[in-house]
Amino acid sequence: MPRMGFNHSVKVPTQYKVASKILQKYEQEGASMRNLIYGEKHAKTGSLCGLITKILEQKPILEAVIEGSKILQKETRMNPFLCKILVGELLFGKGKLTGESKPVTTVLSYEKKLRKKYKKALETSTPIPKMIQNTHPRYVRINTLKVKPRQILEILSMEEGWRQLPAAASYTEYLEIIKQLQDNEFIEDFHVPNLFAFPTNSRHYWATHRLVEDTSVVLQHKSSCLAPLLLAPTRKSVVLDMCAAPGLKTIQMAAMMKNKGTIYATENHYNRFRTLEDFVTKSGSSIVKPMNVDTLGISDEDVPGVEYILLDPSCSGSGIIQNIQTREREEYDEERIGKLSRLQKTLLYHAMTKYPSVKRIVYSTCSMNVQENEMVVQLMLNKFKNFKLKSPLEQLKGEWKSFGAGKKTSKCIYALPEVDATNGFFIAILERKGEKKVPEQVQEDQNE
Secondary structure, three states, rough: OOOOOOOOOOOOOOOHHHHHHHHHHHHHHHHOOHHHHHOOOOOOOHHHHHHHHHHHHHHHHHHHHHHHHHHHHHHOOOOOHHHHHHHHHHHOOOOOOOOOHHHHHHHHOOOOHHHHHHHHHHOOOOOOOOOOOOOOOOOEEEOOOOOOOHHHHHHHHOOOEEEOOOOOOHHHHHHHHHHHHOEEEEEEEEOOOOEEEHHHHHHHHOOHHHHHHHOOOOOOOOOHHHHHHOOOOOOOOOEEEEEOOOOOHHHHHHHOOOOOOOEEEEEEOOHHHHHHHHHHHHOOOOEEEEEOOOHHHHOOOOOOOOOOEEOOOOOOOOOHHHHHHHHHHHHHOOOHHHHHHHHHHHHHHHHHHOOOOOOOOEEEEEOOOHHHOOOHHHHHHHHOOOEEEEOOHHHHOOOOEEEEHHHHHHHEEEEEEEHOOOOEEEEEEEEOOOOOOOOOOOOOOOOO
């Protein structure tokens, strides 16, 4: 006869199951947190990031509390990663658990002991370093595939009480302005057309906004917008997005091309491919062709006439704001960095050798590690003398703050969280020599 209070037929809530699976892969396999989270199409990515970040921040105390409660020793069928998620949610997440599944009711049966152990641990342990406070703006990009910018700006100003500030005269002035945005103020980004910076405290406002739900606007960090901006594909051109999911950069390029031309968007992982496919459909793009393939398995024969390639491969993610607190594991796991670097070199080699019509390649990562950035680019440039690095300054209005290390890679750029108020990012523009000057993408007209 089953024990009272447990119902074996009740399933664990999806969010808890997904979070425990992500935590396990992150800790045991060193997988990219960004890839893991965006690969789960049925999960709420914002709350997942928040809970897992808190668990990683308080990991020593959390593990000590679980150990002290003896829950895993007594409940031998309890998954230890699910246990961390549930206990973390109970103690420093939402403060409560949902559902009546056995793992949930089991943890709740230990609640009094867990809270007592947690209180004692906080009193006696060395203070835990606080997560770096994210004071960066909430970046919102208008999706011109579906709406005209003036329509969104009118809704914001006339219906919702926002006030758009005048454009900044310089990048330095822009950075000062976004630090001081008032609750009802926003400003267009200095570099990226149709990208707007809103105050930090507007994150919840935008997370639940109807314009986000129907993809009239897209929540996209400035750093993510820079790679498409610098690739600058022209209308009616053929583009290959080699590691496309979840599709934010893909859709931005489709908008830059005015939905004219072709974008082949490849993604090997099936769940991430479905996320990409769904987002492309919802966004209003008619030129993106999602492909569930290994990008290393295709070439010019499969996607003919490719002129522009965006390569944003898997990386350590050490520039992502949520990862900064746990950067010690990210940066100094030499074995993992080595594996990622080898994959990145292979992908860039493929891009430079398999597409004879390619004019420009943008290689980007959200890593701060030289092994994944300058060293990858320099190796490929040494191998292939028919490509050169192109300066991004022309497309950045002549103003940027941080550049690649070393004379040979000084035309690469870094976006730095502490300087540029966005996620950390690295970008290199590789252009084929001997080609006529590639025309720059005409900026999207805000007044359309």
